[in-house]
Amino acid sequence: MTAGRTAPRRVPVEVSPPYDVLVGEGTLAHVAEHVPAQRVAILSDANVAPRYAAPVAAALRAAGREVETLVVPPGEASKSLTTYGDLLTRLAEARFPRDGAVLALGGGVVGDLAGFVAASYMRGVALYQAPTSLLAMVDASVGGKTGLDLPQGKNLVGAFWQPRAVLADVAALASLPPREFRQGTVELVKHGLLADPVLLDAFRAGWSQQLPAERLVDAVARSVAVKARVVAADEREAGPRAHLNLGHTLGHALETASAHRMPHGEAVTYGLVYAALLARRRGYADLTPFLLELFDWVVPAPLPLVGFEALYAHMTRDKKVAGGALRFVLLEDVGRPVLVDDLTPQELERAWNELLKVVA
Ligand SMILES: NC(=O)c1ccc[n+]([C@@H]2O[C@H](COP(=O)([O-])OP(=O)(O)OC[C@H]3O[C@@H](n4cnc5c(N)ncnc54)[C@H](O)[C@@H]3O)[C@@H](O)[C@H]2O)c1
Ligand SMILES: [Zn+2]
Numbered sequence: 001m002t003a004g005r006t007a008p009r010r011v012p013v014e015v016s017p018p019y020d021v022l023v024g025e026g027t028l029a030h031v032a033e034h035v036p037a038q039r040v041a042i043l044s045d046a047n048v049a050p051r052y053a054a055p056v057a058a059a060l061r062a063a064g065r066e067v068e069t070l071v072v073p074p075g076e077a078s079k080s081l082t083t084y085g086d087l088l089t090r091l092a093e094a095r096f097p098r099d100g101a102v103l104a105l106g107g108g109v110v111g112d113l114a115g116f117v118a119a120s121y122m123r124g125v126a127l128y129q130a131p132t133s134l135l136a137m138v139d140a141s142v143g144g145k146t147g148l149d150l151p152q153g154k155n156l157v158g159a160f161w162q163p164r165a166v167l168a169d170v171a172a173l174a175s176l177p178p179r180e181f182r183q184g185t186v187e188l189v190k191h192g193l194l195a196d197p198v199l200l201d202a203f204r205a206g207w208s209q210q211l212p213a214e215r216l217v218d219a220v221a222r223s224v225a226v227k228a229r230v231v232a233a234d235e236r237e238a239g240p241r242a243h244l245n246l247g248h249t250l251g252h253a254l255e256t257a258s259a260h261r262m263p264h265g266e267a268v269t270y271g272l273v274y275a276a277l278l279a280r281r282r283g284y285a286d287l288t289p290f291l292l293e294l295f296d297w298v299v300p301a302p303l304p305l306v307g308f309e310a311l312y313a314h315m316t317r318d319k320k321v322a323g324g325a326l327r328f329v330l331l332e333d334v335g336r337p338v339l340v341d342d343l344t345p346q347e348l349e350r351a352w353n354e355l356l357k358v359v360a
Contacts, residue, residue, distance in 0.1 A: 006214075013142060014232040021142060021228065023221040025213035027169040028130060031056050032063035034165050035128050037101035039066045041091060043114035044105040045074040046124075048132050051175055052105060056130070060215040068094055072113065078114050079149045081157070087117050101126040101164070107133035107180070108140030112158070115146025119161035125179045129163045132351050134184025135265070138191065138223040141166045143231040154260075159288040168224070170216040173209060182298050183265030188219060189294055190246055190272065191226035193287070197334050199223060200290065208299070243337040244328040247271035253314035258304040266300035273359065275330055277342065277351045285333035288358070295359060302358075308352045312345060 008024025022034065040060050044053050049071045057067045069091055071076040092359035102125060111129055118127035129141035147158020173181065185207065192199025202219045227244070234241040251271035254262055275296055276288045317325055325341040326348075332338055 008192055011221055011224045011228055013162075013228040013294045014164075014193070015144065015162055017162070019163060021166040021168060021221075021224045023137070023168045023170065023217050023224060025169065025171050025217060027167045028052065028056055028172070029059055031103075031130070031167060032065065034167055035060065035065075035101055035103060037065070037099060037126060039097055039100035040068075041094075041096055041100060042067060042069045042103045042105050043072070043087065043110055043117065044069065045072050045078065045107070045110050048106040048110070048172075050131060052172060055107060056103070059163055074109070076109055076149065076154075078109055079147070079154075081148060081150070084113065084116065086117050087113070088121055091117070091121055092201055096121070096125075098125060101128055103128045103130055104141075104163075105130045105132065106136070107131070108136045111136050111140045112145070112147050112155075115144075115161055115163070116148055116158055119159040120144050124161065127161055127163045129317075131166065131168050133176055134173060134181050134197060134220070136184075137168040137170075137173075137220050138184060139187040139227060141168070142224055142227045145334045166224075168220060168221060170213050173216060176209065178209060179263070183263055186222040186247075186265035186268050186272070186294070186298060190244075190268070191223040193272070193331060193334055194243055194246060194337050195226045195229070195335055196222050199226075200334065203297075204251055204293070204338040242327070242339060243329050246331070246337060247275055248327055249315055249326070250274045250311070253311045256303060256314045257306040258301075262301050262304065266298060269295055269298045269300045270303065270355065270359070274351060274355050275328065277354050277358070278340075278347070279329060279330040279332070281347065281351060282330065282340075285332060287331060287334065292358065301354075308349045311352070312348065315348075 008022040008027050011021040013019050042053055055068050060067045072083050090328040102114050102118040104111045115127055118125050123338040131137040131141040144160045144162040146161050147155045189203050199222050230240055247268045251268035254270055273291045276291045280286045327339055327341045328338050329337050
């Protein structure tokens with residue numbers, strides 16, 4: 001952890017109450033300035049904690065705070081009722097007070113889990129997000145959705161609980177496994193497609209984990225700004241927030257069909273190419289060349305061996321199906337998402353067959 005060379009970029013999220021996402025290099029060294037609570041519970045996972053929890057705790061203690069660090073096993077399995085119960089029990093045993101703050105230090109798993117702990121412990125304590133994966137920086141840490149999985153499905157339990165601040169330190173990305181960096185890139189590019197063409201230029205200009213920090217900071221801050229604008233316009237997910245599902249209708253179906261062996265970002269990559277094919281058939285701008293560039297960069301896992309029928313069934317069962325009609329987010333062009341609910345099964349199947357050809 002190096003001290004910040006320049007002031008972090010500040011991206012405001014205009015929900016009530018509003019908060020800032022600070023994106024910088026070395027941001028975590030300044031944690032005490034942004035997390036004012038006297039008692040702080042750092043919640044992290046066993047990949048992230050050994051690298052980053054001690055310096056964060058030291059920075060807080062140097063400012064006179066009392067800190068405990070709670071570490072869960074890495075991976076989606078920690079978003080469980082069991083882990084959640086253990087964490088609440090440990091906080092209660094430590095007599096963690098109502099005016100204490102929970103600091104989520106990790107990827108989206110830690111963010112969702114710690115967020116729900118903060119939302120529910122003593123009916124709610126202050127939450128701070130310190131995302132360490134690219135996906136958590138550009139997506140999971142912003143927007144206030146927290147939650148857990150049940151054996152019956154992902155994210156079935158949860159609450160909206162906004163953080164007081166989000167501290168994204170791009171220095172942490174250096175230790176992120178490359179495949180995880182790719183998952184986050186997909187959401188970053190999705191934000192570019194929805195609302196910021198400069199992000200698409202950043203991707204084309206040799207996007208990599210090894211970029212100089214200022215370029216990572218710029219891209220992460222831009223991507224966060226897109227999500228922040230959508231979330232602020234639609235805090236409880238009634239309208240425009242649906243645009244964030246670009247690429248996710250087929251993506252979720254592929255994740256389900258692969259029994260969650262296909263990573264999320266890779267499934268969404270297929271979904272983005274698919275949405276581009278559907279859009280092209282409707283006479284919208286042809287974004288397939290760009291999305292195939294993304295595809296070649298991500299190198300997603302092979303498609304699960306399922307037919308269109310099975311995927312169609314998964315898609316119509318997805319929770320995003322409103323009133324029975326399958327809703328797709330398509331792009332008329334970069335920056336112009338539209339919700340389309342009149343795609344026929346025939347249209348969807350034709351595009352699926354086309355997808356099989358273009359990714360072969
Ligand atoms: N709340 C939301 O709005 C929202 C949005 C999108 C996704 N999510 C959730 O986020 C989760 C996925 O997030 P994720 O992709 O970050 O997964 P993750 O938290 O499992 O992190 C991915 C892997 O990278 C490791 N890791 C994280 N940061 C690291 C670092 N700096 N150095 C080394 N290793 C590091 C983690 O230990 C883990 O093994 C899912 O549970 C998903 O449901 C939530
Ligand atoms: Zn996603």
